[in-house]
Amino acid sequence: MAERxxxxxxxxxxxxxxxxxxxxxxxxxxxxxxxxxATATHSSPGELLKALQSRQIQHSIYLSLxxxxxxxxxxxxxxxxxxxxxxxxxxRFKALLxxxxxxxxxxxxxxxGLCLLILFQTxxxxxxxxxxxxxxxxxGVVLAQLVIGAAFAIRTMRGxxxxxxxRPEDVAMTLGCSRGGAVWRVTLPAAGKGMVAALSVAWARxxxxxxxxxxxxxxxRMKTEVLPTTVWLELSVGNLEAAVAVSLLMVVxxxxxxxxxxxxxxxx
Amino acid sequence: xxxxIDISWVAxxxxxxxxNCEVPDGKYSVLMGKTGCGKTTVVELIxxxxxxxxxxxxxxxxxxxxxxxGQRGIGYVPQDGALFPTMTVREQIGFGLRIRRRSxxxxxxxxxxxxxELGVDHLLDRKPPGLSGxxxxxxxxxxxxxxxxxxxxxxxxxxxLDEDTRDEMAELLKGLQREHALTALHITHSSRESExxxxxxxxLEGGRIRVEGT
Numbered sequence: 001m002a003e004r005x006x007x008x009x010x011x012x013x014x015x016x017x018x019x020x021x022x023x024x025x026x027x028x029x030x031x032x033x034x035x036x037x038a039t040a041t042h043s044s045p046g047e048l049l050k051a052l053q054s055r056q057i058q059h060s061i062y063l064s065l066x067x068x069x070x071x072x073x074x075x076x077x078x079x080x081x082x083x084x085x086x087x088x089x090x091x092r093f094k095a096l097l098x099x100x101x102x103x104x105x106x107x108x109x110x111x112x113g114l115c116l117l118i119l120f121q122t123x124x125x126x127x128x129x130x131x132x133x134x135x136x137x138x139x140g141v142v143l144a145q146l147v148i149g150a151a152f153a154i155r156t157m158r159g160x161x162x163x164x165x166x167r168p169e170d171v172a173m174t175l176g177c178s179r180g181g182a183v184w185r186v187t188l189p190a191a192g193k194g195m196v197a198a199l200s201v202a203w204a205r206x207x208x209x210x211x212x213x214x215x216x217x218x219x220x221r222m223k224t225e226v227l228p229t230t231v232w233l234e235l236s237v238g239n240l241e242a243a244v245a246v247s248l249l250m251v252v253x254x255x256x257x258x259x260x261x262x263x264x265x266x267x268x
Numbered sequence: 269x270x271x272x273i274d275i276s277w278v279a280x281x282x283x284x285x286x287x288n289c290e291v292p293d294g295k296y297s298v299l300m301g302k303t304g305c306g307k308t309t310v311v312e313l314i315x316x317x318x319x320x321x322x323x324x325x326x327x328x329x330x331x332x333x334x335x336x337x338g339q340r341g342i343g344y345v346p347q348d349g350a351l352f353p354t355m356t357v358r359e360q361i362g363f364g365l366r367i368r369r370r371s372x373x374x375x376x377x378x379x380x381x382x383x384x385e386l387g388v389d390h391l392l393d394r395k396p397p398g399l400s401g402x403x404x405x406x407x408x409x410x411x412x413x414x415x416x417x418x419x420x421x422x423x424x425x426x427x428x429l430d431e432d433t434r435d436e437m438a439e440l441l442k443g444l445q446r447e448h449a450l451t452a453l454h455i456t457h458s459s460r461e462s463e464x465x466x467x468x469x470x471x472l473e474g475g476r477i478r479v480e481g482t
Contacts, residue, residue: 167350170317171408175364175415176338185363190353 036251043244051245056221057230061249064227067138068206071145075153075202076195078146083157083198084183088166104151112147113215116140120216140217141224145209149202156201160194161187193265200261204254227253269293270314270419270451272477275323277313284309287323289470289477296445296452298462300480301472307455310472311421314453315344328418328451338367342419343412343450348428349404351396357383357407358392364415382410385447386440402433406440413448420445422454426461438464 051057086098104112119125120135134140164187172182188195210228217224219233227250234243270291277284284306291297301307312318314325316337325333332340352360361382362375370378383389386406396404405425412420422441426434442465445452456462462469469480 164353165350167346167348168352170312170315170337171344171346171350171411172352172363172367173317174315174337174340174342174344175411176367178336181367186352189355192354 039244039247039251043241043248047241048245048248051242052249054242056225057242057246059222060225060227060230060246063138063141063225064207065253067141067145067226068203071142071149071206072153072199072203074142074146075150076157076198078150079153079157079198079202080188080191080195082154083159084161084187086154086158087161101151101154104148105155109148109209109211110215113144113212116144116147116212116216135216136218136220136224138217138224141213141226144212144216145206147212148209149206152205153198153202156198157191157194160191160197164190196261196265200257203257203261207250207253207257269326269328270453271324271326272310272313273324273326275313275320275325277309277318277320282306282309283475285475287475287477291451291453291470292468293328293451294449295467296442296454296465297468297470298454298456298466299470299472299477300455300457300459300462303457305472306475307472308423310477311344311423311453311455314340314419314421315342316340340419341417342421343409343415343417345405345408345412345420345422345425347424348401349408349425351399351404351407351411353396356393356395357388357399357410360407361410361414363411368415378414379410382414385444386410400433401429402437405429405437409441409444413444418451420448420450420452422452424455424457426456427458434461435464441465 052061082101086094086101107115117135120129125134129135132139134143168186168190169179169182172186173179177185208228209226210232213219213224213226213229214232219225219229221233225233227246230246231243231250234240234246270289272287272289275284275287277287287310289310299307299310309318313320314327316332316335320333323333324331327340327342337344352363355363358379361379365375365378379392380389383392386409388403388406388410391399391403391407396407399407408425425441426437429437438461441452441454444450445465454461454465466481470477471480
């Protein structure tokens with residue numbers, strides 16, 4: 001009797017379905033890597049060093065790091081309560097509120113800048129500006145970043161709270177906590193990973209923010225110039241090398257934040 | 269005794285109307301009923317996690333209808349234990365006492381006593397991901413009992429356990445109820461579970477609770 005051929009289980013892994021998924025994902029990834037590689041090889045370490053020695057660019061790096069970090073923290077302060085509200089509360093017009101909170105995500109960034117500029121031209125804006133001047137200042141940079149960064153952070157926190165059961169909070173309440181106390185002691189510590197994710201998404205979005213900052217805070221060197229503004233200013237005077245160098249720097253910052261946050265998230 | 273008098277509660281399409289019930293003092297009562305009939309809602313109303321639209325709730329003779337959950341003298345163990353995700357077993361069991369600002373010594377003594385009673389004293393430094401289903405329920409029980417409640421409310425506490433563990437836990441629950449002289453209300457839809465623990469069987473059907481047997 002002829003021996004039976006063993007069944008080759010491994011063949012299933014290469015079904016056309018999985019090949020299709022790998023080709024689509026791999027194609028997209030290759031395109032991104034190609035883009036970054038082309039940009040990286042367009043510049044030389046000397047050019048990068050030269051750009052880094054410029055006082056204006058140094059100031060822009062400092063301002064970008066400062067404003068992005070501040071914006072990320074402020075975004076989290078908004079995102080935690082808003083995310084919790086959306087995840088736990090049921091009320092009329094909730095869907096409407098959810099859509100409204102997504103407005104900054106769907107609006108063209110330039111339009112957000114214009115809206116901010118107009119808001120601060122109103123009598124309400126005038127009153128606010130008497131206390132904190134936003135238009136064409138560093139505060140304006142933070143506000144412009146915050147409008148968009150917070151919207152992304154809220155989405156992240158909402159998803160985080162959606163995945164955390166409310167039961168442990170309920171139990172904490174039967175043990176003597178108020179609802180706020182239960183959230184503080186039980187839910188927030190469990191939402192650590194989500195908070196790290198919200199911080200990183202707000203930071204990364206803020207680092208790339210350009211349109212609203214340009215319109216609302218301006219592009220004044222050594223004052224409201226952040227890294228995307230630098231790229232634009234250098235490009236507009238034909239200094240492609242400096243623009244590429246600053247762009248690479250932003251890629252490095254973004255990668256660092258991504259890796260650090262992922263590391264922090266895993267350790268939580 | 270737990271007493272519900274003309275309790276009404278509404279959420280969307282679901283409603284309980286004029287619900288009346290008496291859970292006898294110092295007995296182990298089981299509340300049975302079909303899925304979705306409102307058993308969990310009844311327990312949540314007694315806990316104070318939901319506030320009735322009308323009616324009164326009495327626990328040990330006191331009107332607790334509008335009292336916050338922490339002041340009702342109850343212990344609550346939900347279906348999967350609902351342990352606090354980031355705390356160790358030691359922190360879980362001591363939680364209620366820490367909220368009540370009891371001394372560190374008292375918290376530590378109570379945690380040790382309950383952990384030994386429940387057979388989880390070797391797990392005190394573990395967090396929930398390192399616990400089995402049965403261990404989780406034991407910790408949840410310890411956490412509820414630490415504040416010395418008069419009433420223990422158990423919402424399908426055994427449903428997520430395998431058969432052997434279920435029998436073992438049923439025995440433990442019954443023993444604890446006697447030992448601590450608790451008024452227990454245990455929700456289940458398992459007749460076998462009910463036979464194992466119940467002194468009194470209540471059935472929720474068509475928006476009414478009736479005594480099925482004692």
